[in-house]
Amino acid sequence: MEKKPTVELKLPILKNMELVATQTADVVSKHMQLSEEKSDEISMALIEACINAFEHSESKSEVYIHFIIDDDNLMIKVIDKGIGFDASQVKIPKIESKINSDERKRGWGLMLIKELMDSVDFESSDSGTTLTMIKKKDQNDE
Amino acid sequence: MNKILEASLKGEVLVIKTEGYLNKDLGQDIQDAAQEHIANGINHVLIDLEQSNIVNSIGASIIIELIEQLQETDGTLAFCNLAPIIEKTFKIMGLTKYCSCYSNENDAIEAMS
Numbered sequence: 335m336e337k338k339p340t341v342e343l344k345l346p347i348l349k350n351m352e353l354v355a356t357q358t359a360d361v362v363s364k365h366m367q368l369s370e371e372k373s374d375e376i377s378m379a380l381i382e383a384c385i386n387a388f389e390h391s392e393s394k395s396e397v398y399i400h401f402i403i404d405d406d407n408l409m410i411k412v413i414d415k416g417i418g419f420d421a422s423q424v425k426i427p428k429i430e431s432k433i434n435s436d437e438r439k440r441g442w443g444l445m446l447i448k449e450l451m452d453s454v455d456f457e458s459s460d461s462g463t464t465l466t467m468i469k470k471k472d473q474n475d476e
Numbered sequence: 477m478n479k480i481l482e483a484s485l486k487g488e489v490l491v492i493k494t495e496g497y498l499n500k501d502l503g504q505d506i507q508d509a510a511q512e513h514i515a516n517g518i519n520h521v522l523i524d525l526e527q528s529n530i531v532n533s534i535g536a537s538i539i540i541e542l543i544e545q546l547q548e549t550d551g552t553l554a555f556c557n558l559a560p561i562i563e564k565t566f567k568i569m570g571l572t573k574y575c576s577c578y579s580n581e582n583d584a585i586e587a588m589s
Contacts, residue, residue, distance in 0.1 A: 353530075356530070371561075374561035375561065382532065385534065427569075429540070429570030429573065432540060433540065433544055433547075433574065434544055434547065439538070440537045442533035443533055445568070446533060446565060446569070450568075
């Protein structure tokens with residue numbers, strides 16, 4: 335099977351490195367002729383995925399990002415070598431619960447990623463997590 | 477560069493203009509800029525994000541703390557000049573249930589005064 339064109343990034347866990355990923359996402363989105371709206375949604379989801387990988391994985395090594403270009407979609411994999419997590423244990427955040435309460439104000443990343451992308455999947459173990467997210471290309475994107 | 481460009485009173489509204497990535501640091505800078513004025517009795521705050529077209533949820537979460545604080549004094553928080561993706565992000569998070577969004581600073585100040 336022919337390998338799909340793939341852009342690979344290796345990000346050190348340093349402040350604001352997620353913006354490097356968004357710059358690459360912009361170039362890939364333009365190459366695929368995705369709409370500006372889709373491109374912005376991809377960047378926003380990618381920021382949240384990188385922050386999760388940086389902050390929550392407790393990973394001490396780099397985070398790897400693969401942009402896999404297909405005719406009708408863009409698949410992005412965000413891979414860390416952290417301690418893993420159980421997605422089923424992540425609460426869906428509600429602002430009504432967070433306002434005027436002691437509940438932690440953060441915890442929006444996963445919800446934003448799911449809302450902004452067409453599909454999201456996880457593979458997680460105690461040796462790392464791979465988040466796979468897909469944005470479909472519409473005919474009218476071109 | 478992520479920074480506060482201006483924090484000034486326009487009538488009874490504190491207008492905070494930002495530049496760059498609304499992340500944890502800039503979110504905290506906004507919070508800090510608002511504190512001095514809130515201590516002096518100002519309870520209407522407008523955040524102008526015209527020069528900030530990218531945000532993360534940590535920066536946005538700090539804004540939730542500012543909403544809470546303003547609610548204690550019957551105050552209001554509003555945004556203007558939002559990039560579409562930032563407005564969409566704030567909607568998904570539910571921030572727009574507690575803050576109004578205006579297309580420009582003049583409209584916002586008129587509505588908030």
